[in-house]
Amino acid sequence: MNKYQLIESSSLWTGEELAEREDFLFSLEGSQLAEIKHLISGNLERAPNICSLINQVTDSLENGSGVIIIKNWPIHELSEDEAKRMFLNLVSIIGTPVSQSSEGEMIFSVKDSGFSDNDPRSRGPNTRKKLSFHSDRCDVIGFLCLQQAMSGGENQIVSSVAIHNHMLKNYPELLNVLYEPFYYKRHNVDTVNELPYCRQPIFSITEGKFACNLLRVLIDRAYAMSEIPDMSDLQKTALDKIEEIASMEIMHHTYRQQPGDIILLNNWVTLHKRTEFVDYEKPEKKRHILRAWVSPSNNRAIDPLFKENYGDNRAGFVRGGMKADSKS
Numbered sequence: 001m002n003k004y005q006l007i008e009s010s011s012l013w014t015g016e017e018l019a020e021r022e023d024f025l026f027s028l029e030g031s032q033l034a035e036i037k038h039l040i041s042g043n044l045e046r047a048p049n050i051c052s053l054i055n056q057v058t059d060s061l062e063n064g065s066g067v068i069i070i071k072n073w074p075i076h077e078l079s080e081d082e083a084k085r086m087f088l089n090l091v092s093i094i095g096t097p098v099s100q101s102s103e104g105e106m107i108f109s110v111k112d113s114g115f116s117d118n119d120p121r122s123r124g125p126n127t128r129k130k131l132s133f134h135s136d137r138c139d140v141i142g143f144l145c146l147q148q149a150m151s152g153g154e155n156q157i158v159s160s161v162a163i164h165n166h167m168l169k170n171y172p173e174l175l176n177v178l179y180e181p182f183y184y185k186r187h188n189v190d191t192v193n194e195l196p197y198c199r200q201p202i203f204s205i206t207e208g209k210f211a212c213n214l215l216r217v218l219i220d221r222a223y224a225m226s227e228i229p230d231m232s233d234l235q236k237t238a239l240d241k242i243e244e245i246a247s248m249e250i251m252h253h254t255y256r257q258q259p260g261d262i263i264l265l266n267n268w269v270t271l272h273k274r275t276e277f278v279d280y281e282k283p284e285k286k287r288h289i290l291r292a293w294v295s296p297s298n299n300r301a302i303d304p305l306f307k308e309n310y311g312d313n314r315a316g317f318v319r320g321g322m323k324a325d326s327k328s
Helices: 015-019 036-041 048-063 080-094 160-170 172-178 216-223 233-246 304-310
Strands: 025-027 067-071 095-098 107-110 140-147 155-159 181-185 197-201 203-206 209-212 252-255 262-266 270-274 288-296
Touching: 015 155, 015 252, 036 080, 048 067, 048 080, 048 262, 048 288, 080 095, 080 107, 080 140, 080 262, 080 288, 155 160, 155 262, 160 172, 160 209, 160 233, 160 270, 172 233, 181 216, 197 304, 216 233, 233 270, 262 270
Parallel strands: 025 067
Antiparallel strands: 067 262, 095 288, 107 288, 140 262, 140 288, 155 252, 155 270, 181 197, 203 209
16 A cells, blocks of 8 residues: 555646636736836836736745746837846746856846757757756746747646656556655756755655655766666656656646746646757747746745755745856
């Protein structure tokens, strides 16, 4: 008999169910659009309607579906610098933005950099390649679309709670190993991190709250290291099964961001991926998404094993991201 139980949560949904939820899709309207200039300047006292919306969104990210799309941000009227300031000020209402690189980038440009596969600067967001289902090293991740690719580049979003429950019902023998810690290698751009690797569970429950964390590429890199024991067949099968379940059409929601769309995800209850894309040749037309990593004040407690990699594991504390190099 499996010792784990089905998770009951507002963040439990199938792709079809998510599309029908009232706490999923929002669109900016007149009074909110009129406040954009104040959001850009950071004068949030003069943007009460936007702040009210984002406070509602912040609650839903932690206590609702865990997925929010907000449409109609007028990025066609803004310069790239204005769009970045608007986005940074917006996510700052949700919580504390955290660094996404050793350079201390709070807003990261997701676009094809043209780096070769063996270039140490290369990371998944800066390629045109398909990405597997994963979570990022933060509580909440946000994407603002400035320019979409010529074709492809769809987002697929899945409830990790739904994956957990599907596994419990259909593959209970694989679930136990996912509650045990896996090795993760330090990311090749996480240059200030002194740890060569860390250990984190895929599934965990802390203070009654579920959490899922997965970045397969760093797991595979860790188990390729000579000082780390080989991954067991059961571990590999369990990780493969997560990708298989998440890829089922009924499980995930597919959405292609349009310019002016913002997607916000709670990384502890969702996994996301991106399909491969074909870009335009002209640089000014190439796919460009702005990304933010955020630590909200209403975040949940997570397993103590995350403290080493995230900086903290307690509810309500700032955590996640990468340490910035003081010399940069």
